[in-house]
Amino acid sequence: MRLAFLESLYAEPGPYVSVYMNTSRDGDHPERAIALRWRRLRESLSRQGADAALLNRLEAVVGADAEVPGVHGQAVFAAHGTLVLDGELPSPPEHDSARYGTLPDAMPLVAQHVPEIPYLAVVVHYGGLPTAETHGWVTLEAEAGSWPASTVTPGERLLRRVPVTIWHRASARLGHQLDAWARRAHADAVVVGGNEWACNVLVRRLPRTLRDRVVRVGGPTPTDTGRALLEPQLDRVFRGHMAAHDREIVDLFVHRRAVDGPVAEGLAATVAALQRGQVAALLLNRPPGSPPSARLWVGSRPTQLALTEAELLSFGVRAPREERADEALVRALVGTGAELVVVPEAELRLYEQVGALLRYADGGGRHSTQR
Missing domain, CATH: 3.30.960 (Translation, Eukaryotic Peptide Chain Release Factor Subunit 1; Chain A)
Structure with missing residues (x-):
């Protein structure tokens, strides 16, 4: 993330x-x-x-x-x-x-963005066959977002209304539009709901790369709520899951740890790597927003953090102060452009519940890792 x-x-x-x-x-x-x-x-x-x-x-x-x-x-x-x-x-x-x-108390805000899964939501409504009084329409609405934050900050919405008589042809053209949009949004999934027949027609005509990411959902599909499109369905689809990008980071961490590659594990080793701006991604077992317990000493700069006051003084930091570890870590991540990944302990158990994927290895070989 x-x-x-x-x-x-x-x-x-x-x-x-x-x-x-x-x-x-x-x-x-x-x-x-x-x-x-x-x-x-x-x-x-x-x-x-x-x-x-x-x-x-x-x-x-x-x-x-x-x-x-x-x-x-x-x-x-x-x-x-x-x-x-x-x-x-x-x-x-x-x-x-x-x-x-x-320092700002930023971790509760971060917690409400996790796991930040990019997606494309699509709703297709079917207005019935043409009659003497009505023409018959299929209406498609689509919206990209990052779950769960986009629940209350929905993005730009695509709206298309197509005569039902040409829906088979039009759905192929719309499928290519959706494919291009999903690529721009780096969508992990395309969540599709609405009328079964109209959805079937659309899904069958999607490009294969997009079709493989389709998740069909049922239930009511209102489109005028002011909230994210398919909000209840998104919660059921994504809750408990990780973003594909985050999972790639976890897989790389596991591989590097197995071959003594550039990773850090444990609070002391991770803080040391943050001091050097060496962290590409911080991994946590404990969900952000959990009651903080650890504290760190910090200076005025994001990379000025340490486990003890003496360590910061030895670096020449004037007037260090003790702060909550979560506040110090978030500032260090933002200040060094590092990412944050929350991984369940059942999938990857980290020493002291914290680790880091590093941008580079120390000159002497593998970074110090505690287990």
């Missing part, structure tokens, strides 16, 4: 305000409930030391997502009076939270 969407978060130096809040409007008096939630969080931030100007800047943004339908949440980050990131959450946070600290 690439973390480029967090780059703006670190464009400003800290301290940061990090707010996670349920902004769903599915209950009674939703605006009043959101205002009460924000009031509690604002009071907490004020006690933590956030100034009034920064809190006023946040107040203009928190809860300003009334156009997003359904159950969802909001993550907002600000620093020095500047809004640095405002993101929608596919699921409300388990608990509303607000922190004021030297």
Whole structure:
């Protein structure tokens, strides 16, 4: 999973305000409930030391997502009076939270993007055969996204309406359009729902490379909800799965580990590799957003992190400070352009639940790996 969407978060130096809040409007008096939630969080931030100007800047943004339908949440980050990131959450946070600290609390936002599976969703509706009163149509709608984040941030949608009498011919042309779109989106799967006959015609005419990635789904297929196309079906198809790109990284890690190649395993070895900007992808067994326990010492730069204060002082880092490990790791990944992969422990057990695929090997051979 690439973390480029967090780059703006670190464009400003800290301290940061990090707010996670349920902004769903599915209950009674939703605006009043959101205002009460924000009031509690604002009071907490004020006690933590956030100034009034920064809190006023946040107040203009928190809860300003009334156009997003359904159950969802909001993550907002600000620093020095500047809004640095405002993101929608596919699921409300388990608990509303607000922190004021030297590093942003970014891992819960990352957790709602995992596993970031690219897909193409297609719905085909059949309007019946022509009659004296109606012409008869087949309607196709398609949308690309990355699950689960695209649930609340759906992308551009393709809409085509074709007379049913030429659907067999038109579906071949549309199939090539969908194939080109899926290639651009690097889609792992093409999820297809709707009328069985119209879907059968379309799928049979898709290019073979795309047909092999088709997943047929049933159930209601509304297209005007303001949420992702085929949202409930996407959840059933993708939950518990990894993105194909992430699985390739895991397979490469396993291969390199077996032949003493350039990998790191364990917190100490992984942190040492991050210090050198050596990490191509960080692998975690523990899902992001789990209660953090480990802490690291950090400096002002993303690669200035260590297990002990003494180590950072030996590097010439002035005034190091202790922070949550997840906050320090996310900043290091974004700052060095590294990826994040969450892999179930049942598939790959990592020492201390953390490892790294490295960009290069140390000069002396294999990177230090703990087991």
